[in-house]
Amino acid sequence: MMNIYLIGFMGSGKSSVGKELATSLGVSFIDTDSYIEEVTQKSIPAIFAEQGEDGFRSHESDALERLSTKEAVIATGGGIIEIPENKDIMTKNGIIVYLHTNFETISKRLQEDENRPLWNQDLDKRKALYERRLPLYRQFAHYVVETDDKEVETLIHELKEVIKSS
Numbered sequence: 001m002m003n004i005y006l007i008g009f010m011g012s013g014k015s016s017v018g019k020e021l022a023t024s025l026g027v028s029f030i031d032t033d034s035y036i037e038e039v040t041q042k043s044i045p046a047i048f049a050e051q052g053e054d055g056f057r058s059h060e061s062d063a064l065e066r067l068s069t070k071e072a073v074i075a076t077g078g079g080i081i082e083i084p085e086n087k088d089i090m091t092k093n094g095i096i097v098y099l100h101t102n103f104e105t106i107s108k109r110l111q112e113d114e115n116r117p118l119w120n121q122d123l124d125k126r127k128a129l130y131e132r133r134l135p136l137y138r139q140f141a142h143y144v145v146e147t148d149d150k151e152v153e154t155l156i157h158e159l160k161e162v163i164k165s166s
C-alpha cells in the first residue's frame with residue numbers, strides 16, 4: 001500500500017476520519033500537526049505566535065518529507081496546499097484525496113474553535129481563506145470525496161472504494 005494523504009479545509013474531517021480509516025485498513029495513522037507538535041514540543045497556536053505562518057509551513061513541509069517513506073493514512077493540515085512542492089512530495093509517495101466540505105458545514109463543526117489560528121479570525125477573513133483555497137485543493141487532488149451530511153462510517157466506506165480503484 002502507498003500512503004493515503006487526506007487534504008481539505010480545516011474541519012473537513014482529515015484528522016478524525018483519517019484515524020478511523022487507518023484503523024479500518026489496519027495501517028498506521030499519522031497526523032502532520034501532531035507530528036509537528038511532537039518534534040517541536042510546542043502547540044500549533046504557539047508555533048504560529050512565535051514563528052508565524054511561514055515558520056509553521058516550513059515545519060509542515062519538513063514533516064511531509066520525513067513521513068513520506070511510510071505506508072500510512074496521513075492527515076495533513078488545511079494549509080498543505082499553500083506550498084506547491086508539497087504536491088510533488090505527496091504524489092511521489094501515494095495518492096491525494098480531497099475531503100470537500102461546504103463553508104456552512106465547516107462553520108457548524110468548528111464554531112469558535114481556538115486551536116486553529118487561521119480559523120480564529122473574523123468571519124470575512126475565514127470565508128476569503130476558504131474561497132482562495134478551494135481551487136488549490138482541486139489542483140492537488142487525485143480524488144475528491146464530499147463530506148457534507150455524511151456520517152464518518154459512510155465516508156470510510158467511500159474512501160475505501162477510492163483506494164480500491166486507485
Ligand SMILES: Nc1ncnc2c1ncn2[C@@H]1O[C@H](COP(=O)(O)OP(=O)(O)O)[C@@H](O)[C@H]1O
Pocket residue numbers: 008009010011012013014015016017075078109110147150151152155
Ligand atoms: N463527517 C462528519 N460529520 C460530523 N462531524 C464531523 C465529520 N467529520 C469531522 N467532524 C467533526 O468536525 C470537527 C473537525 O474535524 P477534524 O477531523 O479535526 O478536521 P480537520 O482535521 O480536517 O481539521 C471534529 O469535531 C469532528 O468530530
Ligand SMILES: O=C(O)C1=C[C@@H](OP(=O)(O)O)[C@@H](O)[C@H](O)C1
Pocket residue numbers: 008009010011014015033044076077078079080115116117118
Ligand atoms: O488551514 C490551515 O492553514 C491550518 C490547519 C490546521 O489543521 P486542520 O486542517 O487539521 O485543522 C493546522 O495545520 C494549522 O492550524 C493551520
Ligand SMILES: [Mg+2]
Pocket residue numbers: 014015016033075076077
Ligand atoms: Mg486535523
